[in-house]
Amino acid sequence: MSRAVSTVLDASLAILLVSAAAVALVAIPGGDQRPPDPDATARTVLASTATAEYQAANGSRRSVSGRAGTLLAHAALADSRDGAPGFVRAVEAAIEDVLVATGGRVEVVAATGEGRVRVGERPPPSASVSGVSHEVAVEHESATVTVRTWSP
DSSP: OHHHHHHHHHHHHHHHHHHHHHHHHHHSOOOOOSOOOHHHHHHHHHHSEEEEEEEOTTSOEEEEEEEHHHHHHHHHHHHHHTOOHHHHHHHHHHHHHHHHHHTSOEEEEEEETTEEEEEEOOOOTTSOEEEEEEEEEETTEEEEEEEEEEOO
């Protein structure tokens, strides 16, 4: 009789272990090392709208809303002219909020002439990085807005 109890116990334990192994294989995510699609991320980030609130040089409070790509282009142009550091910081903060909504691992850089605005964390040196650049027209000039994504 003790042998029959042992067999049932052994069979139950084996079923439990096999079930746990199957659940672990299905539930644990794989090691996908490809970075997120930079085109899809760029479309999401650059088409998102944001609002930047800042204090103008004359002391008045201002608020500007627009697409992230356009705001970044204007901020890069303002940075090249050294005319509105409060505006540039406000745009950086507003775009940072947009990037947080993407889930991270995104950096956006806007550059025009001598102006440059960077938002988001920098990719680690060992990461696989993908990027896409877009030209944005701003005040009779052009800014290059680059969206970079990477895998962990």
